[in-house]
Every structure is written in structure tokens, then in C-alpha cells.
Amino acid sequence: MEELTLGIEVMDETHTEFLQCLARVKAASGSDFVEGFSALVEHTEAHFAMEEELMRSLGFYGLQEHHDEHETLLSEMRYFLQKARKLPPFGRSYIDDYAYEKFRRHIINIDSQLAMFLKTVETEKVYG
Ligand SMILES: [Fe+2]
Ligand SMILES: [Fe+2]
Structure with missing residues (x-):
């Protein structure tokens, strides 16, 4: 996962956890699948809230x-999780075929801008 490392510890750690959660859902079957999927959504809610708080506090x-x-x-x-509760294969296709790519793209295109900004803020603090 080298390509997804942004050099901001809190973000990189959160992204690693996300990938671990995703791997667990992929490996799960039966009711563990929906449970794992639900844990993945919760992790993502916390992940996004953390980044949004960072962005807000630093303007x-x-x-x-x-x-x-x-x-x-x-x-x-949330839509796919909802569907998966009634029809697991529906959620399965999202988890197996889309989730990783969606997040990879978000990290590369969007989180990277925030990481760059955070590095600038750090540099200014040090060399002001
Ligand atoms: Fe992120
Ligand atoms: Fe983000």
C-alpha cells in the first residue's frame, strides 16, 4: 500500500485501519459479512469526522x-449496507469490486491535498 502513504501519521494510520477493516469484510461470510460491513461504515464515519475536524480547526x-x-x-x-442486510450479494459486489478503488481514488485525489496543506502548516510552525 506504499502508494497510499501521505506522510501525515494520523491520516496514514486511519487509512491502514480502513484497509484492515475492508480485508476483514472481504474474508467474512454469513452474518459476519453484514456485521463487518457495518463496522466498516462506522470506521469510515469516524475517519471522515476526524479529517473534517482537522480541516475546520485549521481553516x-x-x-x-x-x-x-x-x-x-x-x-x-450506507446504501449498499442497507441493501446487503436484505440481499448480501449486493453488498458483496460493492465490497469486492468497488470499495478499495473508491477509497484509493479519494486518498490520491482529495486526502493528498489536505496532507500537503498540513505539511505546509507544520513547516510554518517550525520556520515561521
Ligand atoms: Fe481519509
Ligand atoms: Fe478524506
Whole structure:
């Protein structure tokens, strides 16, 4: 997962946890699948809330765009989780075929901007 490392510890740790959660859901079967999927949604809610709090507290210029993207990703996940409760294969296709790519793209295109901003803020604190 080298390519997804942003160099901001709290973000990288959260993203690693996400990938671990995702791996667990992929490996799960039966009722463990829906349970794991639900844990993945909860993890994502906390993950996004953490980034949004960071952005708000530092007055990040891209907050609105980033926030909107989080909302889109989360509502999609919640939709598939809801479907999976009645029809597990439906959620399975999201987990197996889409989730990783969606998050990879978010990290590369959107989280990377926030990481760059955080690094600038750090540099200014040190060299001000
Ligand atoms: Fe993130
Ligand atoms: Fe994000």
C-alpha cells in the first residue's frame, strides 16, 4: 500500500485501519459479512469526522469540496449496507469490486491535498 502513504501519521494510520477493516469484510461470510460491513461504515464515519475536524480547526481552503466528497462516499456505503442486510450479494459486489478503488481514488485525489496543506502548516510552525 506504499502508494497510499501521505506522510501525515494520523491520516496514514486511519487509512491502514480502513484497509484492515475492508480485508476483514472481504474474508467474512454469513452474518459476519453484514456485521463487518457495518463496522466498516462506522470506521469510515469516524475517519471522515476526524479529517473534517482537522480541516475546520485549521481553516483548510478545500473543506467544502472534501466534505462533499465524504458525504458522497458515505451515503453510497450506507446504501449498499442497507441493501446487503436484505440481499448480501449486493453488498458483496460493492465490497469486492468497488470499495478499495473508491477509497484509493479519494486518498490520491482529495486526502493528498489536505496532507500537503498540513505539511505546509507544520513547516510554518517550525520556520515561521
Ligand atoms: Fe481519509
Ligand atoms: Fe478524506
